[in-house]
Amino acid sequence: MTQVVTVRRRALEASEERAGVLRRSFTGSGTLVVNLISSPGSGKTTLLEATLRRLARDHRCAVIEGDVATERDADRIRALGVPAHQILTGGACHLDARQIEAALATARLLPADILFIENVGNLICPTTYDLGEDFKIALLSVTEGDDKPFKYPAIFARAEVTVISKVDLLPHVPFDLAAVEGQLASLNPGGAILRVSATTGEGMERWCELLTTRLAEKRRS
């Protein structure tokens, strides 16, 4: 068990070193990089599609997709005319910084103003892997139940932004928004919480503003 932990720590350290290299490069180019993490099916790709329809006119956007299998998500992004690269992990449950470096070396994604990285659908394993991003975004859809922040505390404590997604389905499911926001406030007092429906457009303006504000701040600093 100790050996497993030691080896995992070494793999994490190697990945963190590469993440540092990536972060310096993104700072140099003024590229805002966000790392989207959620359960499978929380609506990461649908949120990205709705986001790109709004932002890609005035900003150079690019997307790296992580999945165990299929090119489906990258195809959905490319259909919008936005450059996208699909990383297939085989069986691995998260992305790491070395995969991001390799993707950027082979795919034509840069230069970009905003690089979106959609992690493998998994609320646990991607949490500890730094990809050189400016911040992590956790998605929680209202169909997943209002007990999830306390059940998966690490990601909700670490994400600078939590997007409560699929709020158009609130009339059809038991989901106590106030309870979820209370859990998030307790785990992550400084974190932002956005209520969004990519389907109806609710909350999309605030979400896109958050991204463009953070991009402007990065360029100023």
Add this chain to the structure above:
Amino acid sequence: MTQVVTVRRRALEASEERAGVLRRSFTGSGTLVVNLISSPGSGKTTLLEATLRRLARDHRCAVIEGDVATERDADRIRALGVPAHQILTGGACHLDARQIEAALATARLLPADILFIENVGNLICPTTYDLGEDFKIALLSVTEGDDKPFKYPAIFARAEVTVISKVDLLPHVPFDLAAVEGQLASLNPGGAILRVSATTGEGMERWCELLTTRLAEKRRS
């Protein structure tokens, strides 16, 4: 990387050895053991609650719950008068056979006719860990999208039963049932597919019959 793989393989082998011991013990006692795997929020605990309301009158049932944090799920089961033990993994993304052995040694769950093991919410990592169960059950809720079997093929290929859950929400979400059943048939030609809503009761009778039939078969063999 090779070292990581080797150490992981050794951890898996140690877990598989313990799973073999568990399986022989469950065969001896005639206990049917099922291992429920899905994304967070697909409705594993809600399905269990509805199942126990139907089966616990005539069968001795017990539940092992796996979560990163909180006793919440075990509390929900105990509220029905069914013995339950909560395994808290800390940060680990799946259960392994040694945790099941330890749970059975400390908690009063046996003797039981059916032991339900609800794995940590994760569609990837729990797939390769044998817990000594008779079979794995994958849940996929209709709110997660109809592309998931091909995106997470390992679990859907391995699960003897796939429960398509929350079918009461079908009128409110885009979800092509036939497409999902086609993906499942391709990945897992011998697998059973059940459409279930624990909320309305749709499909619950067939699901409970499947469990009691498998229990009777195990006792006869």
